[in-house]
Amino acid sequence: MPIVIENLSYTYMKKTPYEKKALDGVTFTIEDGDTFGIIGATGSGKSTLIQHLNALIRVTEGKIVVNGMNLSEKKLDLKRLRSTVGMVFQYPEYQLFEETVEKDIAFGLKNIGVAEAEIADRVREAAELCGLDFEEVKSRSPFELSGGQMRRAAIAGVIAMRPEILVFDEPTAGLDPRGRAELLSLIRKLKDSCSKTIIMVSHNMDEIAAMCNRVAVLDEGRLAACDAPRKLFFDETMLSSLGLDVPTAVKLANLLKKRGVELRPAMTPPAFAEAFWEYYIEARR
């Protein structure tokens, strides 16, 4: 079942001098099986929006329905909602706290009362899915792990809950190019093996272009656009006006277009090189 967001608004510190409207009448739907991107400049409301999805922030104006659960309901089953929607925050490794990696990954399962024997299986499965050598790391302190392993251990804690919907806030922040590529392939793997819907917040347009089938663009709390990346990322004027980066390949193509050179659309450097080469060969003929 999809996630339906209708006319959602949220104001921080209402009726105080610090009142700030973070979301303003946002409406869109995330379908089952989507890898859905949420983009926007800092302060555009991305984090406020995703914190609504597992009721860390309760709906105050508008409506959200997740897998048939209406998040406005007073007696909302939070346990069920939070097992359905797994949330991986920015820098999730800062949330590690237990004595051992095994205990840390098991923490959520213990809290929802899963039987001991099942916990052991699910912890191992989650750790291995996240690319950790479970035997090697299970008895170690999470703080002894390398940065990349710590992030994987933190993600494993969320995966162990077997959420149908996985939300990532800036999953690759602070990683080097190699670490970034590894994490994106982990997200793809998780989508194939456990969670059917992925929602990711990112600043990196190249990442969104490579991963997502649909994207919502937020601007000062309002929904500026919601469409497939290939429909949005060629609109340089819109992206720039929202403080977002235009993929380099698109910038290049637009500069060439101004000079009468019209290439096949391309969002990445290899696709651009290919498109330019085709044009070049054609022009030589």
Place this chain on the structure above:
Amino acid sequence: MENSPVIEVKNAEYRYKLPDGGFVAALSGVSLSISAGEFVVICGHNGSGKSTLAKLMNGLLLPTNAEGEVLVKKMKTTDAAHTFDIRRSAGIVFQNPDNQMVATFVEDDLAFGPENLGVPREEIEERIDWALAAVGMSGHRKSTPFKMSGGQKQRIAIAAVLAMKPEILILDESTSMLDPKGRREVMNTLLNLNKSGITVILITHNMDEAFFASRAVILKDGQIKADAPPEDIFSDYNLLIENSLTLPAVPETARLLREKGLDVEPAVFFVEDLAEELCRLL
């Protein structure tokens, strides 16, 4: 004064102790001299030792070998009598702004450093206004950092270090949490601060940021692998690959086109220049 070294790292090694009693060398045999007014980018993948090097540069860490030494404005970091002056001269901004905030309101956070230095109240007021303007956050004096987005917080963290009026600004992956717009703003801030005479040392794995520097140092496995102007670094694709770094999109596109046999300049940084090159080919 322009060319006198403000930071000299001489044959420094730094070894971390492992819980099992062994050691791991994060840096070994590192020598580097940075002159007043330079804008240096230090690049390397995670685990290359770049953050350790940053911490050696203002004495937060000390070399673990007897021969190694680090001098900040000719003051040895091992000499405890200089610790105060060294930290005042070389300010560090870290990756995560949340770990650097001390106060509930922005103006108090910015006042914390200069108050500790004994700066008169009136001057502190001026410094707060100046530092907030320098990071493009002038309207936020009375705001609280805890309600801000990551990028806004990081600019406040940079302003808090600027309020100490350091001569050397060291940024340890301080742009990695910012969005493109925030990153550009911070980069512009750094360029302006550099023009006004502050030495800037930017530690990053984002090769785009090396465009703006006068010098790029590449670290891998705790050793310096290259130290050259950025245009030389970007023309050497193998060097980057060997050091687990990637080319930014513009030089990467140029490289892919060269691979196809097109005669494109390898050290091209800006999209306008590459477009120019491509039109010339047609």
